[in-house]
Amino acid sequence: MSAHEVQEIRRFNRFYTNLIGALDYGRHLYTPFTLTEARVLYEIAHTQQVDAADLRASLSLDAGYLSRLLSRFEESGLIIRGPSERDGRRQRITLTEDGRATAKLLEERSCDSAGTLLNRLPPWDRARLAESMATIRELLGDTANRPEPVLRLRAPAPGDLGWMVQRNAALYAREYGFDLGYEALVARIVAEYGERHDARWDRVWIAELDGDRVGAVMCVRDGIDTAIAPADETPPRTARLRLLLVEPEARGRGVGRALVSACVDFARETGFRELVLWTNSVLSAARVLYERAGFELTAEKPHHSFGRDLVGQDWRLPL
Missing domain, CATH: 3.40.630.30 (Gcn5-related N-acetyltransferase (GNAT))
Known part of the structure; x- marks a missing residue:
């Protein structure tokens, strides 16, 4: 690993976070939610039988921070918490009707935000960008248990x-x-x-x-x-x-x-x-x-x- 490689990763991180921030103007996707709150709602909406412990592990969140965040969601009428069917010691999290509507709004605005980025590019550059992002996810993701293709x-x-x-x-x-x-x-x-x-x-x-x-x-x-x-x-x-x-x-x-x-x-x-x-x-x-x-x-x-x-x-x- 060279110093140049480290600097290139940091330079990309600065560029991309600035780019996303320039599109969002304050709260995430013009909503009252932070990026972390929006991500938690996304995971709840797209995961069957999600528990608080699952969220903490998958998103690498501090337990106390996640608990406070879920309490705010519950007070706002976005989620319901109850005992998990798999383990009574765990908390099962379910979206309310308002929670599902909020998650749908965030999903739509997230797609619109990505579309705004892509519309700046010609079709062949959009394809290159998507493939490059897939390569980043593949190279930096967890591939330890994935068999090597033949x-x-x-x-x-x-x-x-x-x-x-x-x-x-x-x-x-x-x-x-x-x-x-x-x-x-x-x-x-x-x-x-x-x-x-x-x-x-x-x-x-x-x-x-x-x-x-x-x-x-x-x-x-x-x-x-x-x-x-x-x-x-x-x-x-x-x-x-x-x-x-x-x-x-x-x-x-x-x-x-x-x-x-x-x-x-x-x-x-x-x-x-x-x-x-x-x-x-x-x-x-x-x-x-x-x-x-x-x-x-x-x-x-x-x-x-x-x-x-x-x-x-x-x-x-x-x-």
């Missing part, structure tokens, strides 16, 4: 090539704002593979986590769309990595690294002299994977494609 790379089965087209089109539209032109390009690439691939030189891998499709990649001889496979066993000089895809929920789990490695290993073992790829600069996460695998950026060129102004990039890995 990653498997396999050959494509019927339906997988169509899935590659659909998922590439949907994800790139959501994350980067690409239009139907990108889907048309992916469809042509996949169709060319389906019609002209030669198992000696061309491969597709489908990545699965616990049996669910979460990624894909293609490694083909360069010019598969126009070239005829050589009749002998001499491979073409250049292989091309295409259509690297990792589903958002699988990112950060080594899926992209495994797919890129599969391409590199196949190209090297088959006898290609180099592995190349074309991508766009906005795909920053993929760029990290390529750099780690040893690819070098050889050229960049601005272009307007898929409804956006982009910077295309050529990458090369000598084998």
Whole structure:
């Protein structure tokens, strides 16, 4: 752990708390409740058979503070306290009709507040933000008892090539704002593979986590769309990595690294002299994977494609 990493976390905390505070103006969500009070009401409303001890443990609240807070709720007619059905020594907490209405109001205003934040961003940035927040929760959450998902790379089965087209089109539209032109390009690439691939030189891998499709990649001889496979066993000089895809929920789990490695290993073992790829600069996460695998950026060129102004990039890995 470096001092820079510590400062980055603290800087993010300051930024986010200031951002939320700027939206709330005083009490939480323009209501008479503090953020802690609103969170307690949320937990009561969304948990079946909640006890005071459960609230204290799940929210890490001081017992005395929680008791005073619940007393205020009871005096305001928001909750009823009584013996727990599971353990008579515990207090069972139930929302009254007014309590349910208050919790519903807080839920609606919380959604509106989040919507205000998201509406500032274009669709592809909203997707990136949501995925980044999911990554933060995953990395900093309690994963001690969660079994590690099993990653498997396999050959494509019927339906997988169509899935590659659909998922590439949907994800790139959501994350980067690409239009139907990108889907048309992916469809042509996949169709060319389906019609002209030669198992000696061309491969597709489908990545699965616990049996669910979460990624894909293609490694083909360069010019598969126009070239005829050589009749002998001499491979073409250049292989091309295409259509690297990792589903958002699988990112950060080594899926992209495994797919890129599969391409590199196949190209090297088959006898290609180099592995190349074309991508766009906005795909920053993929760029990290390529750099780690040893690819070098050889050229960049601005272009307007898929409804956006982009910077295309050529990458090369000598084998």
